[in-house]
Amino acid sequence: DVKVTQSSRYLVKRTGEKVFLECVQDMDHENMFWYRQDPGLGLRLIYFSYDVKMKEKGDIPEGYSVSREKKERFSLILESASTNQTSMYLCASSPLDRAVTRYEQYFGPGTRLTVT
Amino acid sequence: ELKVEQNPLFLSMQEGKNYTIYCNYSTTSDRLYWYRQDPGKSLESLFVLLSNGAVKQEGRLMASLDTKARLSTLHITAAVHDLSATYFCAVDEVQGAQKLVFGQGTRLTINP
Numbered sequence: 001d002v003k004v005t006q007s008s009r010y011l012v013k014r015t016g017e018k019v020f021l022e023c024v025q026d027m028d029h030e031n032m033f034w035y036r037q038d039p040g041l042g043l044r045l046i047y048f049s050y051d052v053k054m055k056e057k058g059d060i061p062e063g064y065s066v067s068r069e070k071k072e073r074f075s076l077i078l079e080s081a082s083t084n085q086t087s088m089y090l091c092a093s094s095p096l097d098r099a100v101t102r103y104e105q106y107f108g109p110g111t112r113l114t115v116t
Numbered sequence: 117e118l119k120v121e122q123n124p125l126f127l128s129m130q131e132g133k134n135y136t137i138y139c140n141y142s143t144t145s146d147r148l149y150w151y152r153q154d155p156g157k158s159l160e161s162l163f164v165l166l167s168n169g170a171v172k173q174e175g176r177l178m179a180s181l182d183t184k185a186r187l188s189t190l191h192i193t194a195a196v197h198d199l200s201a202t203y204f205c206a207v208d209e210v211q212g213a214q215k216l217v218f219g220q221g222t223r224l225t226i227n228p
Contacts, residue, residue, distance in 0.1 A: 031214055040125070040220060041220065042120075042204060042218040042219055042220045042221050043159075043204070043206075043216075043218040044218075045215060045216070045217075048215065058215070090158060090159070092159075094214050103147075103164075103214070104149060104161055104164050105149075105161075105214065105216060106161070107151075107158045107159040107160075108158060109157070109158045110157075110158050
């Protein structure tokens with residue numbers, strides 16, 4: 001059974017703190033993604049990675065950075081958290097090869113981050 | 117730039133009724149996904165539609181894809197309360213790594 005896990009379900013941080021959100025997948029997927037979800041806006045892509053140490057900006061990368069040192073782990077970093085980064089953060093992974101049967105993204109349970 | 121729009125954004129319906137959620141997208145794509153999200157939970161994959169005319173069904177849900185019209189529909193037949201959730205469509209940008217662009221989501225409430 002495929003599995004994507006995230007380090008915390010709920011997180012409360014103060015403005016200016018450095019925040020790490022961790023995501024681990026056990027499916028040997030090459031692609032990994034970080035989204036944020038806000039009411040009425042759907043999911044918006046922050047960063048993605050298609051290989052170890054590779055990263056690409058998504059649609060809303062400002063204020064975020066990422067790290068992928070191992071294939072199974074993708075971290076999202078908020079260097080200095082701000083209140084407008086209060087949101088639900090979802091991690092996902094997918095295989096690289098479009099030809100595979102299950103070429104789709106699998107999502108983790110999400111981390112609800114509140115910045116006060 | 118690929119844009120994906122769903123309508124309606126909110127839908128309240130009675131059990132036993134039929135309804136359709138629409139997903140329009142702005143540029144060519146070869147793959148469209150439907151996901152379900154329950155409150156406080158993550159996204160669960162429902163359907164992957166790969167070609168023009170593709171139709172997939174699971175229980176009371178049926179999804180179809182018209183790539184020429186750039187339109188997908190999610191049809192609910194004889195709704196039951198358990199189908200209450202938020203439904204998202206997402207379109208694959210095709211080029212490079214798999215980048216999905218999501219619609220805003222449709223919050224479906226089914227009343228007894």
